[in-house]
């Protein structure tokens with residue numbers, strides 16, 4: 457016999473509003489419409505509010521959340537009830553393994569995160585900045601040649617290779633061949649894009665389909681490249697320790713599995729390059745579309761540096777540059793949707809969220825919600841600089857929130873402005889005429905290609 461409180465609870469359950477199953481089927485029939493909805497559900501949010509129930513004919517219930525308070529509750533206040541156990545994470549773990557980013561949660565994740573985090577403290581970051589500078593200089597020299605020959609470059613590719621090189625140089629103190637970089641990029645892009653699309657054979661990774669076989673083959677090759685890099689590192693440890701030094705030091709900890717060093721290296725490579733490259737690519741795109749902002753960056757760089765090469769010490773003196781990439785991350789957050797699953801039934805803002813529900817925390821929609829942002833679709837870096845109208849911080853979450861927020865945030869806040877400052881000081885990028893970027897969706901959302909003319913300033 458159910459108890460009285462349980463009966464009362466059942467009677468007062470309130471489901472968030474949302475479109476009917478029929479409306480959803482009709483609406484999402486076209487694959488492009490379905491993708492569009494996941495990337496840009498603003499119309500839905502306007503119609504149903506900031507917690508929307510999506511009817512799934514089979515499988516668990518699904519809720520779309522864009523309310524800052526609800527996001528805080530799910531990612532921090534009651535984090536234990538919302539681990540990374542969703543269908544999507546279960547699939548992405550095929551690539552990431554059980555490392556900090558991929559781990560479901562709990563003690564094992566806590567320990568791994570604690571170890572990796574040591575390698576992102578202030579002392580480490582100062583050393584990483586020098587290594588970043590080394591890699592940026594190599595790119596800058598190459599761009600000089602490209603600019604002389606008036607070449608068009610795919611800025612999406614350029615930023616991806618630059619960010620990959622930076623991760624390898626800072627964490628492993630190594631460089632590698634273009635062939636290896638391409639392999640890493642291909643594996644990560646193919647894996648993340650395919651694993652994030654729910655409709656295919658990746659549901660069953662053991663089925664020998666072309667996509668599955670290609671994924672396993674690429675991943676095996678990526679791992680053997682990373683194993684080589686890791687053993688090089690162990691044989692020739694750098695003078696200055698890195699996050700990988702910390703990880704190797706703790707590899708025999710109880711609770712830590714044998715795969716920890718390689719798994720964590722793989723994750724730092726994936727999490728650290730895709731997101732940063734995405735942020736940089738969109739920043740260059742938005743600057744090309746808004747030449748008045750580019751001019752302001754040039755003025756700031758001229759004033760602060762007077763032709764001197766920018767260093768980590770200069771970054772606090774470049775507030776406009778910081779506002780520019782913060783605004784790019786608002787309009788195009790590198791990870792547009794965070795994904796969780798409810799372990800037990802819960803109540804959020806008066807609505808019942810059943811046990812086992814899939815939760816989509818829609819950061820992209822939150823960042824474009826007119827309740828929190830004035831003229832939300834406009835690129836306006838000044839909004840981050842106006843002391844009279846400070847931004848509503850809970851509505852700005854490009855690095856996530858709570859204990860599982862970005863581990864590499866401080867790294868990114870050095871890497872992105874250093875790259876922008878160094879390259880914008882010397883080069884001007886112009887978008888190819890009439891080019892409209894086609895967006896590639898995976899865990900991140902970046903232009904498929906972004907052809908730009910490169911010119912010396």
Ligand code: HEM
Pocket residue numbers: 556557558569723724727728729731732735785789790791794795853854855856857859860861862863864865867868
């Ligand atoms: C613009 C740059 C970046 C952005 C926008 C970004 C964004 C994020 C977000 C939103 C999360 C949370 C994911 C979730 O809650 O599901 C995250 C987690 C993480 N990020 Fe970043 N990230 C960036 C750069 C980096 C860098 C440079 C590194 C490492 C070198 C890194 C390493 C990680 C790791 C390891 C996690 C997992 C933390 C955990 O689950 O405990 N990220 N990032």
